[in-house]
Structure formats: structure tokens, C-alpha cells
Amino acid sequence: MIQINDNDFVAILTGAGISAESGIQTFRSSDGLWENHRVDDVATPEGFHRDPILVWRFYKERYQHSLRAEPNPGHYALVDLENRMKDNFFLITQNVDGLHTKAGSKRMVEMHGRLSTCFCTKCHKNYNLKDIDLQPEIPLCLSCKKHLRPDIVWFGEMPYYMDQIYEAVAKCTIFITVGTSGHVYPAAYFLSMARQKGAKTIGVNLDEPLNSHDMDYFYQGKAGEILPELVDS
Ligand code: OAD
Numbered sequence: 001m002i003q004i005n006d007n008d009f010v011a012i013l014t015g016a017g018i019s020a021e022s023g024i025q026t027f028r029s030s031d032g033l034w035e036n037h038r039v040d041d042v043a044t045p046e047g048f049h050r051d052p053i054l055v056w057r058f059y060k061e062r063y064q065h066s067l068r069a070e071p072n073p074g075h076y077a078l079v080d081l082e083n084r085m086k087d088n089f090f091l092i093t094q095n096v097d098g099l100h101t102k103a104g105s106k107r108m109v110e111m112h113g114r115l116s117t118c119f120c121t122k123c124h125k126n127y128n129l130k131d132i133d134l135q136p137e138i139p140l141c142l143s144c145k146k147h148l149r150p151d152i153v154w155f156g157e158m159p160y161y162m163d164q165i166y167e168a169v170a171k172c173t174i175f176i177t178v179g180t181s182g183h184v185y186p187a188a189y190f191l192s193m194a195r196q197k198g199a200k201t202i203g204v205n206l207d208e209p210l211n212s213h214d215m216d217y218f219y220q221g222k223a224g225e226i227l228p229e230l231v232d233s
Pocket of ligand 1 (some may be wrong): 014015016017018020021026027028029032043055094095110112153155178179180181182184185205206207209220221222224228
């Protein structure tokens with residue numbers, strides 16, 4: 001296995017695959033979320049505008065499920081790596097399930113938002129879902145009483161923390177991508193960007209992702225098994 005040294009700067013991108021062993025559905029597998037739900041209906045601003053009740057139902061269910069899920073050895077391996085690398089570590093996740101936070105990751109950004117928060121479509125006030133009444137089919141802002149929406153970055157919207165992400169991708173010496181199919185941009189582009197800037201690139205995935213040609217090392221298998229080995233090495 002590739003060696004990670006103390007003077008490396010490690011940037012990591014995770015996707016749905018790292019949470020699969022925690023019982024969270026991925027998106028593009030045969031039993032994935034996008035098999036049973038149309039992306040246009042539940043993951044675009046237009047879909048929310050058309051049918052906010054359907055969209056809220058979808059995200060409330062995923063939120064309730066995420067509350068019951070526990071991190072797996074893949075999440076914990078990244079906490080171990082962070083504890084060792086300290087400020088030479090940056091974790092970017094596309095996941096909205098909160099499991100990296102639950103495992104203890106700190107130097108981490110959730111670029112596609114999170115299931116546990118929402119914001120007002122009018123005044124933009126942000127709320128934790130545990131602090132609002134989820135009984136109404138469309139939850140309402142406590143201040144202005146307008147519709148709240150899930151704090152998820154939908155297709156056609158700008159992901160969060162892009163400045164910090166580009167900075168970390170540009171300066172890393174090792175870039176690791178875990179459990180992501182390489183279908184969704186800009187995240188799928190970070191791997192080739194890091195490689196162009198001189199980083200060694202590593203992929204850990206169950207199936208070969210679309211951008212595997214940009215990986216110097218590809219470890220095929222489950223993140224919960226491979227990441228602890230990689231970090232130990
Ligand atoms: P995908 O469902 O597209 O891909 C998940 C990847 O994880 C696949 O390549 C699987 O082979 C792999 N995988 C499954 N189980 C694994 C395991 N135990 N260990 C390692 N790998 C495993 O999910 P993402 O690439 O994360 O965006 O999808 C990217 C974005 O598309 C999501 O953030 C979401 C979605 O639309 C939004 O909702 C904004």
C-alpha cells in the first residue's frame with residue numbers, strides 16, 4: 001500500500017459509497033436512490049417549486065434514516081488519519097448524512113449540504129431540523145412563516161465551500177477519493193485537478209469509477225475494509 005508521510009498534505013473526497021456499510025443507500029447502484037426517484041423531481045430547485053410536499057417527504061425520510069445510522073470503520077479510519085496529519089488534512093464530502101461528523105471528523109466540509117438543516121426560501125434563516133416542527137407537509141420558517149427548504153445543494157446550484165476546496169486540492173500532495181462514482185461535477189473534477197498539480201492520486205471504490213484513469217493507485221473493494229488498512233500502512 002502507498003505510504004502517507006507526516007509532511008504530506010492529504011485531501012480526501014468521499015461519496016455515498018463510504019456510508020454504504022452504514023446502511024445508507026447510494027445513488028446510482030441498481031438498488032440506489034436514483035432508481036426509484038427522478039432526479040428532476042427531488043433534487044432540483046424546479047422540482048421543489050413544482051411539488052414541495054413530495055420533496056420534503058423524500059428528505060424527511062432520509063433525515064430520519066440518517067439519525068439511526070452509525071459511522072463504520074471507513075469513517076473512523078479517516079478520523080485516525082486526521083488525528084495523525086492534523087492541519088495537513090482536509091476532508092471534502094459529497095454526503096449529506098452527517099456520518100463524518102458523528103465519527104469525529106473536524107477538518108471537513110459538506111459540499112452538498114446536510115440533511116440535518118434547512119433554510120427559509122424567503123429570509124434564508126437557517127434551522128436545525130430538530131428545532132422545527134416537522135409535522136406540516138411543508139415546514140414553515142419560525143420568523144417569516146414562509147416555506148423552509150432542505151439545506152441540500154441541488155443540481156444547478158453552487159456547491160458550498162468551493163474556495164476552501166480548491167485551495168486544498170491545489171496544495172495537496174496526496175488526493176484520495178472514496179466511494180464516489182465520478183458522475184457529478186465539480187466533485188468529479190478534483191481528482192484530475194490534484195494530479196495536474198502534482199499530487200499522487202488514490203481511489204478506493206467498490207466498482208471502477210468513471211475517472212479511474214486519473215488514479216495512480218486504485219484499490220477495489222469496500223471502504224470500511226480498505227481505508228483502515230491504508231491508514232495503518
Ligand atoms: P454514487 O451512487 O453515484 O456512487 C457511489 C459509489 O460508491 C459507486 O461507485 C459504488 O461502486 C461505490 N460503493 C458502494 N459501496 C461501497 C463501499 N462499501 N465501499 C466503497 N465504495 C462503495 O454516489 P456519489 O458518487 O456519492 O448529489 O454521488 C455523487 C452525488 O450524486 C451525490 O452527492 C448526490 C448525487 O446526486 C446530490 O444529491 C446533490
